[in-house]
Amino acid sequence: EVQLVESGEGLVQPGGSLRLSCAASGFTFSSYTMHWVRQPPGKGLEYVSAISSNGGSTFYADSVKGRFTISRDNSKNTLYLQMGSLRAEDMAVYYCARVRGYCTGGGCYYDYWGQGALVTVSS
Amino acid sequence: QSVLTQPPSVSAAPGQKVTISCSGSSSNIGNNYVSWYQQLPGTAPKLLIYENNNRPSGIPDRFSGSKSGTSATLGITGLQTGDEADYYCGTWDNSLATGVFGGGTKLTVL
Numbered sequence: 001e002v003q004l005v006e007s008g009e010g011l012v013q014p015g016g017s018l019r020l021s022c023a024a025s026g027f028t029f030s031s032y033t034m035h036w037v038r039q040p041p042g043k044g045l046e047y048v049s050a051i052s053s054n055g056g057s058t059f060y061a062d063s064v065k066g067r068f069t070i071s072r073d074n075s076k077n078t079l080y081l082q083m084g085s086l087r088a089e090d091m092a093v094y095y096c097a098r099v100r101g102y103c104t105g106g107g108c109y110y111d112y113w114g115q116g117a118l119v120t121v122s123s
Numbered sequence: 124q125s126v127l128t129q130p131p132s133v134s135a136a137p138g139q140k141v142t143i144s145c146s147g148s149s150s151n152i153g154n155n156y157v158s159w160y161q162q163l164p165g166t167a168p169k170l171l172i173y174e175n176n177n178r179p180s181g182i183p184d185r186f187s188g189s190k191s192g193t194s195a196t197l198g199i200t201g202l203q204t205g206d207e208a209d210y211y212c213g214t215w216d217n218s219l220a221t222g223v224f225g226g227g228t229k230l231t232v233l
Contacts, residue, residue: 035222044125045160045168045211047222061221095167101174103222107155107215111179113167 002026004096004114011120016086020117022079022096030054030074033099035110036081038092048094049081050103064090083119091121126151127212129225135202136233143197143228145212151223155214157195159188162209162227171210172197202232 008020022034036048049070050059058070069082079096093116101108128146135141145157157175160168170179172188175195187198195212212225 037222044227045213045224047224050222059220101156103215104217104220107157107174108222109156109158109170109173109213110160110168111170111173113169116167 002098002112004098004112006094006096006114006117009094009117009119011122012086013123014087014121016121017082017084018086018119019083020081020094020096020119022081022114024077024079024096024098027098029072029077033103033108034072034079035097035099036070036079036094037097037110037113038090038094039116040089040092043092046092050099051079086119086121088121091119093118125226126216126219126223127214127225129210129212129228131226132229132231134231134233137202137204139202140198140200141202141230142199143210143212143230145195145197145225147193147195147214147223149193150218151193151214151216152190152195153193154217157188157190157212157214159186159195159197160211160213162211164208168211199230204232206230207232 003025005023035050051070055072067085071080096114097110098112159172161171162168175190176188185200209227216223
C-alpha cells in the first residue's frame with residue numbers, strides 16, 4: 001500500500017524557518033518525481049515545488065523561490081521541504097504528492113497525497 | 124486568483140447529475156492533460172480523473188471527465204450525499220512552468 005506521511009508541522013514566527021519531511025512507503029520512491037502542494041486555510045490548492053526522481057532537477061513556484069528548498073534522500077525514502085523567511089501568506093497545510101506522467105510533456109497528475117502538515121506563521 | 128476558473132459552487136438533488144467546468148488557456152488546458160481531485164472535509168485531495176477522462180481503480184463510473192479546447196468538465200451522475208466535497212481541476216502550465224489548479228467547486232447534494 002502506497003503511503004506518504006508528512007511530519008515537521010508547527011508554529012513559527014514570521015521570518016523563521018521550518019523543515020517538513022514526507023516519508024514514503026509501499027513503492028519504489030527513487031523512481032518517482034515528487035511535488036509539494038499547499039492549501040491556505042479555507043482556500044484552494046497551490047503548487048509549491050517539484051523534484052525529479054534522482055533529485056537532480058528542482059522547480060519552485062515564484063512565490064517561494066529563493067526561500068524554500070526541496071530535496072530528497074532516496075536511501076531513506078524521504079522528501080523534504082526546507083522553508084525559510086516564512087511569511088504570513090505561507091501559512092497553509094502542506095501536502096507531498098506522488099507524480100505520474102510527464103509535467104513538461106503533456107501534463108502530469110498526483111495519484112497519491114500525504115495527509116498534510118499544518119504550518120502556522122504567527123508572532 | 125487561480126489560473127484555472129471553476130464555479131465556486133454547484134448543487135443538485137440526490138440521484139441527479141451535475142457538471143463542474145474548468146476553464147483555462149492554450150498554455151495549460153489547451154495543450155496538457157487535465158486531472159480532477161475530490162477533497163472531502165478535513166481530508167487530503169484524492170485523484171478522481173486523470174489524463175482528461177481516465178478513472179483510477181476504485182473510482183466508480185458515476186464520475187467522468189472530458190476536455191474540449193481550453194476547457195474541461197467533470198460529470199457526476201447518481202449523486203449521493205457522500206459526494207459532498209470540494210472538487211479541483213489541475214494541469215501543467217507551459218508558460219508558468221508550474222502546476223496549476225482551479226479555485227475549487229463546492230458540491231452540495233440537497
